[in-house]
Amino acid sequence: MSLELAANDGVIPTEHALAQSPLALRGMTVSYGQTPVVFSVDMTVTEGAMTAIIGPNGAGKSTLLKAALGIVTPLAGQVSVFGRPLASERHRIAYVPQRASVDWDFPTRVIDVVLMGLYRELGLLRRIRGQHRAKAMACLERVGMVDFADRQIGQLSGGQQQRVFLARALAQEADLYLLDEPFAGVDAATEKAIIDVLKSLKQDGKTIVAVHHDLATVADYFDRVFLINTRKIAEGTVAEAFTPENLDRTYGGRLATGQIDQLDLVAV
Amino acid sequence: MSGTEFVPLSLTPLLIGIFSAVACALPGNFLVLRRQALIGDAISHVVLPGIVVAFLVTGVVAAAPMLLGAAAAAVLSVAMIEAIRRLGGIEPGAAMGLTFTTLFAAGVLLLEQSDTSGVHLDVEHALYGNLESLIWLDAIGWQSLVDPSALAELPVELFRVSMALIGVCAFLWVFWRPLVLSTFDEGFARTLGLRTGSVGLALVIVAAVAAVAAFDAVGSIIVIAMFICPPAAARLMTNRLNIQLGWSVVFAVLSAVLGYVFAGFGPLWFGFDNAVSAAGMIATVSGVILGLAALFGPCRKRLGAPAI
Numbered sequence: 001m002s003l004e005l006a007a008n009d010g011v012i013p014t015e016h017a018l019a020q021s022p023l024a025l026r027g028m029t030v031s032y033g034q035t036p037v038v039f040s041v042d043m044t045v046t047e048g049a050m051t052a053i054i055g056p057n058g059a060g061k062s063t064l065l066k067a068a069l070g071i072v073t074p075l076a077g078q079v080s081v082f083g084r085p086l087a088s089e090r091h092r093i094a095y096v097p098q099r100a101s102v103d104w105d106f107p108t109r110v111i112d113v114v115l116m117g118l119y120r121e122l123g124l125l126r127r128i129r130g131q132h133r134a135k136a137m138a139c140l141e142r143v144g145m146v147d148f149a150d151r152q153i154g155q156l157s158g159g160q161q162q163r164v165f166l167a168r169a170l171a172q173e174a175d176l177y178l179l180d181e182p183f184a185g186v187d188a189a190t191e192k193a194i195i196d197v198l199k200s201l202k203q204d205g206k207t208i209v210a211v212h213h214d215l216a217t218v219a220d221y222f223d224r225v226f227l228i229n230t231r232k233i234a235e236g237t238v239a240e241a242f243t244p245e246n247l248d249r250t251y252g253g254r255l256a257t258g259q260i261d262q263l264d265l266v267a268v
Numbered sequence: 269m270s271g272t273e274f275v276p277l278s279l280t281p282l283l284i285g286i287f288s289a290v291a292c293a294l295p296g297n298f299l300v301l302r303r304q305a306l307i308g309d310a311i312s313h314v315v316l317p318g319i320v321v322a323f324l325v326t327g328v329v330a331a332a333p334m335l336l337g338a339a340a341a342a343v344l345s346v347a348m349i350e351a352i353r354r355l356g357g358i359e360p361g362a363a364m365g366l367t368f369t370t371l372f373a374a375g376v377l378l379l380e381q382s383d384t385s386g387v388h389l390d391v392e393h394a395l396y397g398n399l400e401s402l403i404w405l406d407a408i409g410w411q412s413l414v415d416p417s418a419l420a421e422l423p424v425e426l427f428r429v430s431m432a433l434i435g436v437c438a439f440l441w442v443f444w445r446p447l448v449l450s451t452f453d454e455g456f457a458r459t460l461g462l463r464t465g466s467v468g469l470a471l472v473i474v475a476a477v478a479a480v481a482a483f484d485a486v487g488s489i490i491v492i493a494m495f496i497c498p499p500a501a502a503r504l505m506t507n508r509l510n511i512q513l514g515w516s517v518v519f520a521v522l523s524a525v526l527g528y529v530f531a532g533f534g535p536l537w538f539g540f541d542n543a544v545s546a547a548g549m550i551a552t553v554s555g556v557i558l559g560l561a562a563l564f565g566p567c568r569k570r571l572g573a574p575a576i
Contacts, residue, residue, distance in 0.1 A: 069455075069459045070458060070459070071458045090459065090460065093459060095456055095459040097455045101455060102452060106301065107508055107512050108448075108507075109508065116452075119449060120460060124442060124444075125442065152508075168456075
């Protein structure tokens with residue numbers, strides 16, 4: 001009976017702690033055409049932690065995030081955000097898409113992109129006022145991009161573009177931050193700036209989930225890992241789940257043994 | 269030219285040309301940025317079978333059923349393009365090309381096979397429209413603008429393109445933010461809960477309404493040119509979208525006015541007797557403006573070409 005009630009509320013029928021998770025996925029299955037990209041994946045994100053989603057190219061990492069956010073429609077599966085349906089909790093989520101997913105030649109300025117993060121506040125017709133601009137500038141300040149506010153976005157380097165996307169996510173003032181490859185193709189200074197911002201978010205009790213490629217930095221940057229190759233391979237703290245056996249299963253033997261040995265040292 | 273000549277003979281065609289050009293150029297800004305500019309081409313071609321079918325069904329040349337037929341055909345073509353694109357998994361340009369050539373060919377076939385020789389319904393009219401004939405016979409000069417009985421006799425096309433223009437402006441004003449968000453970053457827009465599919469569909473339907481209203485008055489050549497040339501030229505003038513829309517309006521108005529004047533008087537300056545088609549000249553002028561913008565516009569460089 002209590003299970004039924006819970007289901008009617010859109011809450012996943014599971015124990016209390018799980019239901020309160022910032023992001024819980026059950027049985028997520030997504031396919032493009034005939035091939036499943038993500039197959040029956042369960043995920044329970046731990047509140048206040050930084051989680052890396054790790055897997056080879058084409059393993060469904062980005063697709064999993066997109067399905068969790070409703071950007072792509074899953075074939076099957078349930079999403080709950082802070083124990084409630086996605087639709088009612090969207091305001092608590094900020095999303096940083098892959099940098100390459102947009103056309104940076106679009107005629108707009110850096111400040112305008114950050115103001116897009118305030119859409120929920122502004123709605124269709126509310127005027128952009130000084131307070132909104134000040135908030136956007138404060139977000140640019142946190143990523144070190146204040147001087148670029150009036151630049152056209154096409155004039156930025158890849159790292160600067162990524163910082164602008166992060167500033168837009170900060171403007172959303174969310175509790176859960178989902179980032180798709182935030183470190184892909186950025187310079188070292190940007191990588192440092194981004195990780196500093198993410199760590200300060202974590203200190204404020206925010207939850208962070210990022211698709212991540214660079215296995216060498218996993219142990220430095222993240223608390224938890226989620227290994228995926230179409231199916232879920234492992235989920236847990238870095239010490240528990242970021243193991244040579246799990247990596248071997250995730251990458252299907254495509255990582256050289258030497259690489260894994262090195263990582264093992266880092267992880268332990 | 270005095271008011272007694274200008275107001276009845278040139279004022280209304282000029283206004284209709286300007287309003288049609290602006291009504292198509294405004295949504296064209298978003299269509300060009302979304303790489304959907306060909307949709308104007310598609311819509312203006314499928315309007316022909318829509319009009320012919322409406323004529324065959326009703327048997328009369330009346331504005332209401334024909335506009336309805338055209339609008340229905342435009343919406344049908346949008347659905348067809350989406351279906352071909354999704355089911356076939358091909359790029360939108362190919363789906364548009366397929367749709368409009370097929371439907372336009374069907375329209376020509378229908379027109380030839382049916383008994384429409386007695387009515388004013390032909391391919392040429394569809395292409396060039398009838399701008400020069402949209403005169404205001406009841407006007408006797410500028411004073412007619414405040415004369416209710418003369419105003420009542422204004423060409424109905426002027427009323428229709430004005431309504432279309434107002435509708436386009438209202439749509440862009442109210443849905444500006446969703447349009448910008450879903451055009452720039454569709455994934456992010458969806459995480460905000462925006463229905464980006466509906467936004468895109470609404471944009472295309474608004475463009476279709478503008479195209480049908482303009483098509484009726486000025487023909488498909490202007491419609492196709494105005495969806496692409498003023499917005500594309502405007503993009504080369506600025507790096508900000510709201511300013512780009514302003515430039516596109518300036519270029520659309522400039523094309524309409526210069527095109528109309530050149531068509532009426534240009535040939536005479538060169539010693540020819542006859543004026544040329546205003547619709548063709550307006551489209552040509554817009555192309556020349558785009559060419560000049562491409563050569564001399566301040567923002568020609570593609571800055572944000574994909575970094576990878």
